[in-house]
Amino acid sequence: MTTLLTVNDLRAYYGQVQALHGVAFALDEGSVTTLLGANGAGKTTTLRAICGMVRTSGAIEFDGKPILAKPTENIVKLGIAHVPQGRGTFTTMTVEENLQLGAISRSDRTAIAEDIERMYGHFPVLRQRGQQQAGTLSGGEQQMLAVARALMLRPRLMLLDEPSFGLAPLVVQELFQILGKINREDKVTILVVEQNAQLALELAETAYVIETGRIVMTGSAAEIASDDSVRRSYLGY
Amino acid sequence: MELFWNQVLAGISTGAIYAGMALAVVMIFTAIDNFNFAQGEMAMFSTFVAWQLIQWGMPFWWAFVLTVALSFAAGIAIERALFKPLAKAPALTNVAGFIALFAIINSVAGLIWDFTVKPFPTPFGTAPFLGSELVSTHQAGMIGVTFAMLAFLYVFFRFTRIGLAMRAAASLPESARLVGINTSWMIALGWGMAAAIGAVAGILIAPVVFLEPNMMGGVLLYGFAAAVLGGLTSPLGAVVGGLLVGVFENMVGTYIPGAGNELKLPIALALIVVVLVFKPTGLFGRTVVQRV
Numbered sequence: 001m002t003t004l005l006t007v008n009d010l011r012a013y014y015g016q017v018q019a020l021h022g023v024a025f026a027l028d029e030g031s032v033t034t035l036l037g038a039n040g041a042g043k044t045t046t047l048r049a050i051c052g053m054v055r056t057s058g059a060i061e062f063d064g065k066p067i068l069a070k071p072t073e074n075i076v077k078l079g080i081a082h083v084p085q086g087r088g089t090f091t092t093m094t095v096e097e098n099l100q101l102g103a104i105s106r107s108d109r110t111a112i113a114e115d116i117e118r119m120y121g122h123f124p125v126l127r128q129r130g131q132q133q134a135g136t137l138s139g140g141e142q143q144m145l146a147v148a149r150a151l152m153l154r155p156r157l158m159l160l161d162e163p164s165f166g167l168a169p170l171v172v173q174e175l176f177q178i179l180g181k182i183n184r185e186d187k188v189t190i191l192v193v194e195q196n197a198q199l200a201l202e203l204a205e206t207a208y209v210i211e212t213g214r215i216v217m218t219g220s221a222a223e224i225a226s227d228d229s230v231r232r233s234y235l236g237y
Numbered sequence: 238m239e240l241f242w243n244q245v246l247a248g249i250s251t252g253a254i255y256a257g258m259a260l261a262v263v264m265i266f267t268a269i270d271n272f273n274f275a276q277g278e279m280a281m282f283s284t285f286v287a288w289q290l291i292q293w294g295m296p297f298w299w300a301f302v303l304t305v306a307l308s309f310a311a312g313i314a315i316e317r318a319l320f321k322p323l324a325k326a327p328a329l330t331n332v333a334g335f336i337a338l339f340a341i342i343n344s345v346a347g348l349i350w351d352f353t354v355k356p357f358p359t360p361f362g363t364a365p366f367l368g369s370e371l372v373s374t375h376q377a378g379m380i381g382v383t384f385a386m387l388a389f390l391y392v393f394f395r396f397t398r399i400g401l402a403m404r405a406a407a408s409l410p411e412s413a414r415l416v417g418i419n420t421s422w423m424i425a426l427g428w429g430m431a432a433a434i435g436a437v438a439g440i441l442i443a444p445v446v447f448l449e450p451n452m453m454g455g456v457l458l459y460g461f462a463a464a465v466l467g468g469l470t471s472p473l474g475a476v477v478g479g480l481l482v483g484v485f486e487n488m489v490g491t492y493i494p495g496a497g498n499e500l501k502l503p504i505a506l507a508l509i510v511v512v513l514v515f516k517p518t519g520l521f522g523r524t525v526v527q528r529v
Contacts, residue, residue, distance in 0.1 A: 051415065076417040088412035090405055101405050104398060105417030153416065 004029040004157060004189050010058040012042075012049045012213075019045045021114055022058070026155070032183050032190045034200040034221070036234050037210035044085055045191040045212065049157045051082050062157070073138030077105045081146040081150035085161040089142050089149075095126055098134050098145055101154025112152070119148040122178055129148070140171035147175070151182065158182075161191040164199060172196070174205050197234035201225045209234075243372060244487045250376035251445070252483020253383035257438030258453075258460025259467060259475035260390070261431040267407040267470055268427040269320070271331050275338035277457030279315075280435030281310040282342050283449060284349050284443045287436070288357060298361045302438060305433045312432025316425045324421070346450040357443035379441045385436055389475055390430075394472070402428060455502075459486070466509050468522025477520060482509070 005027040010019040020042050023193055028035050036045050036218035049056045052072045060068045067075050076082070081102075090098050099119060103112045120127035123144045129137060134145060143163055160179070164172040176199055183190050195198035205208060207224040217224065222231050259280040262264065273279075283304055301316035319338065323331050361378030394400040406413040406423035413420050439453060446452050463482045467474025485508055490501040514521065 053411070053414075071419075072414040073419050076415060082415050084379060086410070088409065088415060090412060092408055092410055093404065097401060100398070100401060101413075101416050101418075104402050104405070149416065151397075169247045 001028045001030070004063060006059075006061045006190075007050070008059040010046070010049055010056060010060065012045050013055045016047075017055070019213055020049065020056075023210070023213070023217070025208050025215060027189055027191060028206075029156075029189055030187050031206060032192070032204045033206045034197075034204040035191065035193045035208050035210055036197050036200065036224070036230070038233070039195075041210045042213040043210055044161055045213075047082060047084075047161050047191070047193060047202070050159060051080065068214070073105075076153065079153065079156040080159065081153045081155035082159045083146045083150045083161060083163060085165070087142050087146040089134045089145060091133070091139075093134055094131050095134050095137070095145060097128045098125075098149050099152050102149035103154075105153065106116055115152055115154070119151060121158070122151075122182070123148055136179075140167050140175070143167060143171075143175060144178075147178070147182075150214070151186070151188070155188060157189045157191065160190065162193060162195060164196045165192060171211075172199065176226075179203060197230075198225075240491070241247070244512035245484055246493050247376060248487035249480055249482030250372065250379045250483070251320050251398055251442075252437050252480035254442045254456060255459040255463045255481075255482050256476040257383055257386070257441075258435055258457055258477025259463035259479045260387075261434040261438070262460055262464045263467075263469060263472055263475040264427050264431040264434070266464070268424045269324075269331070272335070272337040272461065273326060273431070274332070275342060276431065276435055276460070277453030278339050278342040278346075278450075279308070279312070279432050280439035280457075281430070281453045282346050283311075283436035284357070284439035284448060284452070285346055287440050288355065288443070288448055289350075291358060297358060304440065305436050308436035309429040309433040312429040313425045315432070316428035320428070321421065321425070324424075341426075343450050350450070352450055355448040356446045357440075359444040360526045363444075375444055382437065382441060386434065388433075390472065399426075430456075441452050459483075459505075462506055466512060466519055468519025471519070474519055474521030 003026050008024050010020055010023040030048045035043050048054045052070050052075050052083050182188050204221045207221050208215050261276050273513045287304040319483050323334055339463050359375040361375040363373045365378040366372045366374045402418045403423045406418050406420040410420045459482050463478035467478030486501050486505045489504045
């Protein structure tokens with residue numbers, strides 16, 4: 001299996017404060033990986049560092065090319081889609097415009113139209129809401145839209161930051177089923193950051209645990225799920 | 238009654254210019270959350286360029302098109318050189334930048350073309366429009382050109398991908414970058430378009446207010462008022478605001494005894510303040526519907 005993303009000795013800073021202290025991990029092409037950790041451990045920062053949205057040092061390679069500290073928009077164009085915390089919905093625009101924006105760096109118009117249809121297939125509720133202002137969607141619908149918008153890039157890697165946050169349990173189940181389907185059918189590599197560790201470990205094959213800016217544990221999802229300390233800290237039983 | 242409708246039409250024709258300036262103000266405001274105080278001076282300078290080209294013998298419409306294109310390029314250049322470096326600076330630093338730009342453009346125009354008042358030609362003529370004594374063919378032309386420009390902008394922002402990208406960059410820069418939009422260039426493009434819109438407004442109003450370095454002072458004030466009345470973030474609001482201010486101003490001057498030309502500005506502005514007291518977001522300022 002080929003490695004799609006390699007992160008080495010990644011350090012990130014917010015002003016004078018260092019948030020990551022040498023994070024290292026790798027993602028195999030086509031895999032689903034989860035990054036677990038408590039609030040403030042550095043999960044979101046890790047995702048933001050990959051997309052060049054914080055000040056960083058170290059090394060990040062995507063598909064063999066260094067991408068550390070490149071402008072966000074250039075990193076995105078290489079095929080890395082980021083679904084940010086809070087979803088980043090363009091609330092004043094229609095659902096369809098949001099999907100169009102997801103594909104704004106592509107120029108193949110007919111394929112874009114086909115992809116919008118494909119998204120409506122994955123998420124039928126978005127079709128009903130196509131011409132509606134995206135801000136009027138419910139939280140769950142907005143999260144679906146955020147994932148659909150990210151997929152419109154035809155990404156090779158999708159980064160998801162707390163996709164279950166604030167959603168009803170049933171909606172979360174549905175969302176994670178769709179994520180699994182996208183991984184299998186479209187061969188999109190996924191890195192998901194989650195508070196809901198149980199759910200994330202069901203979806204993922206590999207898991208990393210991050211604490212105060214350092215990776216403290218690595219293993220298959222099953223190993224991590226059965227580890228006593230992880231169970232106590234993140235699974236709550 | 239005929240006087241009334243003539244005054245409305247005359248109000249709409251100057252209102253169209255205010256709408257143009259308001260639109261330029263709104264374009265910059267939505268991109269960088271700041272008023273460009275130098276918008277009027279940029280428009281004035283563009284108008285001088287058009288005048289110079291015409292003096293050199295260029296036909297009016299050629300000069301018009303060339304000036305608008307040059308203004309577009311100059312707007313981008315000003316953003317790249319002056320305001321891109323200030324992108325992360327505090328708002329007041331930006332305000333200082335705008336005021337400096339205002340002073341520089343004003344003095345340079347005076348230096349090159351001096352401060353004497355110059356007549357500016359109109360391609361529409363000044364005959365009475367459809368036999369009306371208050372509205373000239375030039376005023377009708379102002380309305381026509383402004384509305385054509387508005388239609389173009391509407392189509393651009395509503396139906397083109399670059400227009401969509403510009404709206405996205407203005408409303409949510411971080412999300413825009415995450416879908417691969419170069420937001421910094423979108424801001425520059427906004428400056429270019431604002432400068433071009435200002436050039437159109439300046440060239441159209443110049444035959445009415447005459448050409449000199451301070452010609453846009455009053456016009457920009459009305460433009461600001463129109464933008465605020467319309468709600469600052471809404472291009473449609475800017476246009477409606479501009480037309481309303483133009484018509485208000487004429488109504489006040491005509492129907493309020495003793496108001497005349499001297500008092501119509503303060504009275505029109507007072508009316509705007511009253512509107513804003515009851516509707517602080519302006520007439521079209523959007524209260525965003527959002528669920529979480």
